[in-house]
Amino acid sequence: MMNVFAKPLAAAILLAMAAAPAMAADHEIKMLNKGSDGEAMVFEPSFLRVAVGDTVTFVPTDKGHQVDAVKEGLPDGAEEFKGKLNEKVTVTLSVAGAYPVKCIPHLGLGMVGLIVAGDGVPANLDKVKAIKFPKKSQDRFVADIAKAEAP
Numbered sequence: 001m002m003n004v005f006a007k008p009l010a011a012a013i014l015l016a017m018a019a020a021p022a023m024a025a026d027h028e029i030k031m032l033n034k035g036s037d038g039e040a041m042v043f044e045p046s047f048l049r050v051a052v053g054d055t056v057t058f059v060p061t062d063k064g065h066q067v068d069a070v071k072e073g074l075p076d077g078a079e080e081f082k083g084k085l086n087e088k089v090t091v092t093l094s095v096a097g098a099y100p101v102k103c104i105p106h107l108g109l110g111m112v113g114l115i116v117a118g119d120g121v122p123a124n125l126d127k128v129k130a131i132k133f134p135k136k137s138q139d140r141f142v143a144d145i146a147k148a149e150a151p
């Protein structure tokens with residue numbers, strides 16, 4: 001008698017566990033005057049791939065930085081975000097795609113980054129590639145885009 005009920009119950013529990021979404025993770029990106037590679041004015045890491053639904057926290061480890069989404073490059077339907085100077089900002093990446101970011105005070109010094117939510121080549125990558133930054137930022141951004149294109 002026990003087995004008649006236990007088996008479907010066990011199956012139901014397994015199914016529920018498989019269907020439950022994985023716990024969303026939080027990832028940290030530091031805003032630094034000097035990166036661990038010796039480069040000045042960086043998001044570290046400047047490229048990051050996360051799961052859709054994860055959060056990313058931009059930490060003002062050094063003073064004088066902020067983070068802005070580069071809105072013209074965001075995935076369709078993604079929420080724009082804009083941090084104040086020295087503000088810690090947490091963003092939920094609920095839409096799959098690439099999220100370009102910049103630090104306004106240091107845009108001329110190369111302080112940009114790219115976060116990809118989801119697997120594969122992001123659907124909005126052409127939009128991201130169309131963004132034009134000052135040279136130092138553009139050079140770093142192109143390197144980040146190459147990482148976004150890698151599986």
Ligand SMILES: [Cu+2]
Pocket residue numbers: 031041064065066103104105106111
């Ligand atoms: Cu900065």
